Amino acid sequence: MSNLPRHIAIIMDGNGRWAEAQGKSRTFGHERGAESVRAITTHCAKHSDIERLTLYAFSTENWKRPKIEVEFLMKLLERYLKSERSTYLEGNIRFEPIGDLSIFSKSLRNVIDDVQTATMGCNGLTQCLALNYGGRDEIVRAANTLRNKGEITVESLSAQLDCSHDVDLLIRTGGDHRLSNFLLWQAAYAELFFTKTLWPEFTTDELETIIKKFKTVERRFGGLN
Numbered sequence: 471m472s473n474l475p476r477h478i479a480i481i482m483d484g485n486g487r488w489a490e491a492q493g494k495s496r497t498f499g500h501e502r503g504a505e506s507v508r509a510i511t512t513h514c515a516k517h518s519d520i521e522r523l524t525l526y527a528f529s530t531e532n533w534k535r536p537k538i539e540v541e542f543l544m545k546l547l548e549r550y551l552k553s554e555r556s557t558y559l560e561g562n563i564r565f566e567p568i569g570d571l572s573i574f575s576k577s578l579r580n581v582i583d584d585v586q587t588a589t590m591g592c593n594g595l596t597q598c599l600a601l602n603y604g605g606r607d608e609i610v611r612a613a614n615t616l617r618n619k620g621e622i623t624v625e626s627l628s629a630q631l632d633c634s635h636d637v638d639l640l641i642r643t644g645g646d647h648r649l650s651n652f653l654l655w656q657a658a659y660a661e662l663f664f665t666k667t668l669w670p671e672f673t674t675d676e677l678e679t680i681i682k683k684f685k686t687v688e689r690r691f692g693g694l695n
């Protein structure tokens with residue numbers, strides 16, 4: 471029996487190291503990272519098995535980075551969403567953000583809104599970008615919304631989260647073995663794959679190799695098969 475990774479989540483790590491290794495600025499690495507985002511998204515959209523791709527683009531902790539890098543990432547996100555609007559529509563890809571967007575500039579929020587609204591009717595892949603996202607922050611916001619509404623259950627909390635979809639396959643590039651506050655709730659039974667490949671060098675071939683391995687794993691969800 472083979473499993474299908476209906477929801478893939480990726481921690482896109484290694485942009486900075488990739489750029490620094492060739493004497494370039496970290497921002498150059500993010501720029502190339504955005505190209506990997508486009509390539510992996512377009513590839514997943516052609517895979518009928520994959521319904522959802524969630525990418526960790528900016529965490530609640532990333533604000534600690536130098537101002538110049540944060541500002542660059544904000545501009546890159548805005549530029550990416552504007553320039554890829556047609557890619558989303560042509561690929562029948564629905565765009566959904568998760569995270570606390572309230573802190574972003576009005577112009578970035580407008581672009582996020584625009585692409586989300588424009589792609590609402592797309593029913594192929596959903597590409598979800600985690601923006602000012604943290605798993606703990608997401609759970610706390612959901613719990614606060616529910617706190618005066620009676621007993622909180624797994625189902626009610628799950629439904630209140632930014633993302634209510636369990637992750638099947640979680641990949642982290644860049645060589646580290648940690649979750650870094652990404653989809654803590656949704657990854658409860660995810661299969662975890664770690665690769666040393668830095669995000670700008672992560673290819674659709676490597677993704678396919680990982681998917682192939684994923685399909686051979688027996689997933690028991692705590693039971694016995």
Ligand code: FPP
Nearest residue numbers: 482483484485486487500503504507527550
């Ligand atoms: C981690 O690499 C990456 C980020 C914090 C940002 C991710 C952003 C992108 C992939 C590009 C922009 C995204 C979109 C959707 C357009 P790092 O900087 O921590 O790398 P390092 O570990 O080598 O320093």
